[in-house]
Amino acid sequence: MNWSDRFAKCTALMKRSAVREVLRLTARPDMISFAGGLPAAELFPLDRVREASDAVLRNSGRQALQYGETEGLAPLRDWIAGQFSRPQFQVQRENILITTGSQQALDLIGRVLLDEGDRVIVENPTYLALLSAWRPVGVQFLAASSDADGLRTDDLAPLLSQRPRLIYLTPNFQNPQGTTLTESRRKSLIALAREHSVPIVEDNPYGELRYSGTALPNLLEIDAAANADPELDSLVIYTGTFSKVLMPGLRVGWIIAARQLIDKLVQAKQGADLHTSTLCQHLALQMLNDRVLDDFLPVLRRNYGERRDVMLDSLEKHFPKGATWFRPDGGMFLLASLPDSVNTAELLPEALRRNVAFVPGEEFHLYGRGKNTMRLNFSSAPPDRIEIGIERLGDLLRAFA
Amino acid sequence: MNWSDRFAKCTALMKRSAVREVLRLTARPDMISFAGGLPAAELFPLDRVREASDAVLRNSGRQALQYGETEGLAPLRDWIAGQFSRPQFQVQRENILITTGSQQALDLIGRVLLDEGDRVIVENPTYLALLSAWRPVGVQFLAASSDADGLRTDDLAPLLSQRPRLIYLTPNFQNPQGTTLTESRRKSLIALAREHSVPIVEDNPYGELRYSGTALPNLLEIDAAANADPELDSLVIYTGTFSKVLMPGLRVGWIIAARQLIDKLVQAKQGADLHTSTLCQHLALQMLNDRVLDDFLPVLRRNYGERRDVMLDSLEKHFPKGATWFRPDGGMFLLASLPDSVNTAELLPEALRRNVAFVPGEEFHLYGRGKNTMRLNFSSAPPDRIEIGIERLGDLLRAFA
Numbered sequence: 001m002n003w004s005d006r007f008a009k010c011t012a013l014m015k016r017s018a019v020r021e022v023l024r025l026t027a028r029p030d031m032i033s034f035a036g037g038l039p040a041a042e043l044f045p046l047d048r049v050r051e052a053s054d055a056v057l058r059n060s061g062r063q064a065l066q067y068g069e070t071e072g073l074a075p076l077r078d079w080i081a082g083q084f085s086r087p088q089f090q091v092q093r094e095n096i097l098i099t100t101g102s103q104q105a106l107d108l109i110g111r112v113l114l115d116e117g118d119r120v121i122v123e124n125p126t127y128l129a130l131l132s133a134w135r136p137v138g139v140q141f142l143a144a145s146s147d148a149d150g151l152r153t154d155d156l157a158p159l160l161s162q163r164p165r166l167i168y169l170t171p172n173f174q175n176p177q178g179t180t181l182t183e184s185r186r187k188s189l190i191a192l193a194r195e196h197s198v199p200i201v202e203d204n205p206y207g208e209l210r211y212s213g214t215a216l217p218n219l220l221e222i223d224a225a226a227n228a229d230p231e232l233d234s235l236v237i238y239t240g241t242f243s244k245v246l247m248p249g250l251r252v253g254w255i256i257a258a259r260q261l262i263d264k265l266v267q268a269k270q271g272a273d274l275h276t277s278t279l280c281q282h283l284a285l286q287m288l289n290d291r292v293l294d295d296f297l298p299v300l301r302r303n304y305g306e307r308r309d310v311m312l313d314s315l316e317k318h319f320p321k322g323a324t325w326f327r328p329d330g331g332m333f334l335l336a337s338l339p340d341s342v343n344t345a346e347l348l349p350e351a352l353r354r355n356v357a358f359v360p361g362e363e364f365h366l367y368g369r370g371k372n373t374m375r376l377n378f379s380s381a382p383p384d385r386i387e388i389g390i391e392r393l394g395d396l397l398r399a400f401a
Numbered sequence: 402m403n404w405s406d407r408f409a410k411c412t413a414l415m416k417r418s419a420v421r422e423v424l425r426l427t428a429r430p431d432m433i434s435f436a437g438g439l440p441a442a443e444l445f446p447l448d449r450v451r452e453a454s455d456a457v458l459r460n461s462g463r464q465a466l467q468y469g470e471t472e473g474l475a476p477l478r479d480w481i482a483g484q485f486s487r488p489q490f491q492v493q494r495e496n497i498l499i500t501t502g503s504q505q506a507l508d509l510i511g512r513v514l515l516d517e518g519d520r521v522i523v524e525n526p527t528y529l530a531l532l533s534a535w536r537p538v539g540v541q542f543l544a545a546s547s548d549a550d551g552l553r554t555d556d557l558a559p560l561l562s563q564r565p566r567l568i569y570l571t572p573n574f575q576n577p578q579g580t581t582l583t584e585s586r587r588k589s590l591i592a593l594a595r596e597h598s599v600p601i602v603e604d605n606p607y608g609e610l611r612y613s614g615t616a617l618p619n620l621l622e623i624d625a626a627a628n629a630d631p632e633l634d635s636l637v638i639y640t641g642t643f644s645k646v647l648m649p650g651l652r653v654g655w656i657i658a659a660r661q662l663i664d665k666l667v668q669a670k671q672g673a674d675l676h677t678s679t680l681c682q683h684l685a686l687q688m689l690n691d692r693v694l695d696d697f698l699p700v701l702r703r704n705y706g707e708r709r710d711v712m713l714d715s716l717e718k719h720f721p722k723g724a725t726w727f728r729p730d731g732g733m734f735l736l737a738s739l740p741d742s743v744n745t746a747e748l749l750p751e752a753l754r755r756n757v758a759f760v761p762g763e764e765f766h767l768y769g770r771g772k773n774t775m776r777l778n779f780s781s782a783p784p785d786r787i788e789i790g791i792e793r794l795g796d797l798l799r800a801f802a
Contacts, residue, residue, distance in 0.1 A: 041463035049466065050458045057451045062442035065450065065648035100501050100652075100674040107673050111537070113408075133672040136512070199408075247466035249679035251501075261408035271534040272508050273501040277678050278650035 026357045032389035034376040035357040037175065037244075037332050042382075043303055044247060045296055052286040060282060068278035070270050071262075072098025072254070076285045080240070080254055084218075088225040094259050095232045097266055100276045102205055102241035102253035103129055108268045109166075109201055109237060109255070110134045118165040123151050125335065125364035125373075127175045127203065130168055139165075143366045148326045150174065150181030153188040160196045167198055171219060173206040173331025176364045176375040180329050183216050190223050190236075199235045206331035208245050208297060211305030213329040220256060233258050242284050244332070245297060250280040304332065304379045307386055311378040314387045318394030320401060332379040335361055337372060338397065344374045351396055356389045427758045433790035435777040436758040438576065438645075438733050443783075444704055445648060446697055453687040461683060469679035471671050472663075473499025473655070477686045481641070481655055485619075489626040495660050496633045498667055501677045503606055503642035503654035504530055509673065510567075510602055510638060510656070511535040513665045519566040524552050526736065526765035526774075528576050528604065531569055540566075544767045549727045551575065551582030554589040561597045568599055572620060574607040574732025577765045577776040581730050584617050591624050591637075600636045607732035609646050609698060612706030614730040621657060634659050643685050645733070646698060651681040705733065705780045708787055712779040715788045719795030721802060733780040736762055738773060739798065745775045752797055757790045 026033035056064050071077065077096040084091040099105040106129070114120065116138035122130065124143030131141070142159045145152045151169055167189070171181040181189070193200050202219040217225075220236040227233060234257070241253035255265060269275070287293060312327060315336065322339045338344065345360040361373025374393075378386060427434035457465050472478065478497040485492040500506040507530070515521065517539035523531065525544030532542070543560045546553045552570055568590070572582040582590070594601050603620040618626075621637040628635060635658070642654035656666060670676070688694060713728060716737065723740045739745065746761040762774025775794075779787060 036468070038468055041467045044463055044466050046458060046462040046466075049462065050455060053454050053458060054451060057447060057454060061447040061450065062445055065445050065447075065650035066442045067437070067439055067644075067649045100678075103672070104674040129672070129675070132668075136669070136672060243468075247680075248468045249466035251674065251676075251678040258408055264408065267533075268537070271504070271530070271537060272673065273505040273652065274530070275652070277501075277652040277681050279648075279684075280678050280680060283680075 025352060028355075031352075031355050031357055032381055032385050032392070033357040034378070034381065034389060035359045036380065037377055038380040039244060039248060039300075040303060040379055040382075043296075043299055045292060045299075048287065048290065048292045048295075049247070049283075052290055052292065053283055055290075056279070056282045056286050064279045064282040066278060068275045068281070070266050070275045072096065072276060073278065073281040073285060076281050076288075077254075079285065079288055080256070084220065084238070084256055086221060086225060088228050089232060090230065091232055091256060092259075095256050095262060097255045097262050097269065098276050098281060099239075099253045099255060099269070100273055101243055101248070101251040102203065102239045103133065104269075104272065105239040105241075105253050105255045106130055106133045106201070106203065108265050108272065109239070110137050110139075111268045111272075112261070112264045113199070114139050114165060119162055121156070121159050121164045121167040121198075122366070123169055123174065123177075124366045125176055125361060125370055126168070126366075127170060128364050130203070141366055146177065146179060148179060150179045150185060151189070153185045153192060156189075156192055160192060160198065164198055166201055167193060168201040168203065170203045170205070172204055172216070173209065173328050173333070175206070175331070175333050176335045176359075176361060177326055178328025178331055178334040179326050180213070180216070186216065186219055186222055190219060190226070193235055194223075197235075199237055202236050202238045204238065205241045205244050207240075209300060209304060209332070210330035211301055211308055231259065232256070237261065245300065246284060246287060246293060250277075250284055252276060252280050252284045307378045307381070307383055310383040310386045311376065311390060314390035318391045320394065320397050323397070332377050334376055334378070335364075336374050336376055337361075338374070339401075340372050342372045342397065342400065344372065347374075347396065347400060350400070351393060354392050354396060356392045356396075358393070426753060429756075432753075432756050432758055433782055433786050433793070434758040435779070435782065435790060436760045437781060438778055439781040440645060440649060440701075441704060441780055441783075444697075444700055446693060446700075449688065449691065449693045449696075450648070450684075453691055453693065454684055456691075457680070457683045457687050465680045465683035467679060469676045469682070471667050471676045473497070473677060474679065474682040474686060477682050477689075478655075480686065480689055481657070485621065485639070485657055487622060487626060489629050490633060491631065492633055492657060493660075496657050496663060498656045498663050498670065499677050499682060500640075500654045500656060500670070501674055502644055502649070502652040503604065503640045504534065505670075505673070506640040506642075506654050506656045507531055507534045507602070507604070509666050509669045510640070511538050511540075512669045512673075513662070514600070515540050515566060520563055522557070522560050522565045522568040522599075523767070524570055524575065525767045526577055526762065526771055527569070527767075528571060529765050531604070542767055547575075547578065547580060549580060551580045551586060552590070554586045554593060557590075557593055561593060561599065565599055567602055568594060569602045569604065571604045571606070573605055573617070574610065574729050574734070576607070576732070576734050577736045577760075577762060578727055579729025579732055579735040580727050581614070581617070587617065587620055587623055591620060591627070594636055595624075598636075600638055603637050603639045605639065606642050606645050608641075610701060610705060610733070611731035612702055612709055632660065633657070638662065646701065647685060647688060647694060651678075651685055653677060653681050653685045708779045708782070708784055711784040711787045712777065712791060715791035719792045721795065721798050724798070733778050735777055735779070736765075737775050737777055738762075739775070740802075741773050743773045743798065743801065745773065748775075748797065748801060751801070752794060755793050755797060757793045757797075759794070
């Protein structure tokens with residue numbers, strides 16, 4: 001037996017993400033891609049990034065290119081702390097760990113808090129890469145039901161009685177469904193989690209990308225404000241990222257949590273990659289100080305909001321009767337459900353032949369559900385291409401009906 | 402009980418690295434630091450980095466700030482493949498995974514190849530952060546003896562009979578001892594590993610930083626050349642990094658291995674952080690294309706070589722009789738062994754009071770050995786400061802003798 005064969009037999013728990021496999025195909029310029037979760041790179045304010053990069057390398061180049069602390073760049077952590085502090089409670093630098101994107105945040109949380117056999121409550125469907133981050137640990141996922149208003153807290157009791165170790169959810173503009181958890185459900189969820197002593201991982205990559213409706217308080221905020229501890233002693237573990245509001249190529253995300261949990265996460269991160277790129281952290285900080293985020297967010301909201309509207313209108317116009325979806329108030333995704341007879345994974349090769357890409361929804365689901373669903377991203381393609389792409393998908397669906 | 406206390410009880414296997422704790426103190430400008438493994442930031446060619454960064458953002462800014470493939474930037478992988486190919490064998494792009502520094506390379510290898518209870522052969526002492534990366538997996542380390550010529554392959558038989566899962570070593574300028582494995586031992590090691598079917602992790606962060614003696618073939622090269630497989634089907638898993646030869650703030654490292662192992666590592670990396678910063682990868686590639694590495698390496702070799710010489714001379718002059726060390730032909734470190742009565746961890750606070758920092762050697766050792774050793778870095782402080790620092794340490798050692 002050769003070495004390749006030997007290595008091929010290693011660790012079987014991991015599953016290569018089909019999303020990333022489809023993404024590979026979508027690099028072709030004639031492809032209209034509703035797959036992936038790519039920000040619209042044509043909107044990146046490149047001149048501002050160049051200015052910021054130049055300023056970093058001129059003013060603090062030697063620090064920005066040197067090793068850094070595992071916890072992350074102190075002024076960047078302070079900036080984040082400032083954003084999340086409220087009159088009732090303070091987030092301190094010590095409550096924050098900078099991570100290599102929020103994917104690493106999820107990975108580190110899994111490593112520190114989860115052991116083989118632990119149960120974790122997630123929405124069904126849920127964020128695909130959360131499943132791939134925590135599956136190798138050997139956890140058992142408990143599927144919470146959800147509707148247009150997000151996770152159904154009134155259905156949680158039977159799951160909570162199974163003594164889960166964590167609850168994971170994306171309260172704002174969930175990936176893949178685009179749903180947002182209502183304020184009353186947020187409060188119920190916190191109350192239930194406190195009653196059962198189960199920490200919540202609040203994953204919020206899209207929260208700032210709201211195009212309609214009113215901003216709701218984060219779970220972290222609701223819990224910490226009720227708690228009003230001078231130290232942030234919350235059961236909520238919050239994960240955020242600059243990937244969706246600045247640029248994903250930076251790979252800069254963060255975790256906000258109780259100090260002693262952050263200490264554990266820092267230890268895990270030391271072993272994982274020592275620290276996140278100092279250069280990328282300095283660049284992110286410089287852009288924040290240069291108000292690039294303040295200027296760029298409205299551009300993103302305007303453009304993505306328009307793209308969402310075009311996608312919703314096109315779906316109405318071109319998708320067959322019986323197809324349903326929730327209307328997202330923000331974010332980058334929605335999930336179209338088709339009649340049960342449709343298998344979107346089988347449809348995909350045909351769609352790719354017509355130069356349209358999407359992600360079959362099954363991968364986001366537990367228990368083999370979601371075969372009749374497709375995740376559609378609306379942030380990446382320009383409006384006119386969105387209309388064309390949805391029309392092609394609609395034609396395809398009718399041809400296969 | 403509050404949440405902080407609950408979280409404090411999580412996962413106990415991780416140990417916060419004392420190196421990084423000492424590093425925190427050494428940020429003070431009056432401190433002469435032989436701790437850490439910091440490159441000399443004052444040598445960084447900042448103008449060249451700025452030019453490269455500007456070129457990246459002008460020519461491929463949108464790609465450099467966008468999400469990228471988990472495997473890493475194709476032309477960067479091709480550059481690395483070219484560096485490691487030889488007439489007898491080709492390294493292909495598919496044999497290479499870009500990692501977030503070589504710390505992540507070690508972490509991913511541990512995740513994919515190691516299970517709880519597995520045995521791993523390491524040198525004693527060995528690289529501290531390898532221990533912190535693999536300890537949480539629950540592996541059992543088997544300590545191989547070493548001398549001035551590196552790992553003693555003639556002593557390996559009893560360890561190999563315990564059916565280890567991996568052998569880990571740093572053949573060039575080992576951290577912490579500064580030793581280099583001789584060519585004959587390299588060949589013996591490969592033969593033994595093949596005989597016992599144990600893969601080798603060849604960690605080579607310092608290989609390019611040689612100041613005396615002759616370059617030796619990598620283990621990967623010896624094995625692949627003997628094998629002469631058109632596909633790289635080697636038992637050697639090679640980890641490299643740009644941290645020591647360009648800048649650590651980039652966090653760009655790599656793994657070279659058999660294709661099917663790379664496939665597994667890619668899956669693990671997807672869950673760990675999706676991919677390494679595209680911006681940092683583009684910047685590294687641009688610097689390679691601009692020949693920054695070709696121009697910078699001689700500067701590093703000249704300066705670090707001089708610093709090594711100054712440290713060796715100062716040790717001869719100022720350290721008490723009975724202190725011993727190996728003379729490193731390259732790299733950044735040496736390990737001074739003091740009489741058994743000396744406990745360097747107890748000495749450290751006094752040294753810090755005199756504004757000199759080092760890392761107590763015990764942390765690099767297994768079985769509680771090395772209490773009488775100190776790791777000394779010679780790449781970070783300028784020559785005149787090295788002499789002053791070693792003199793202070795020598796005075797301190799005499800005062801405590």
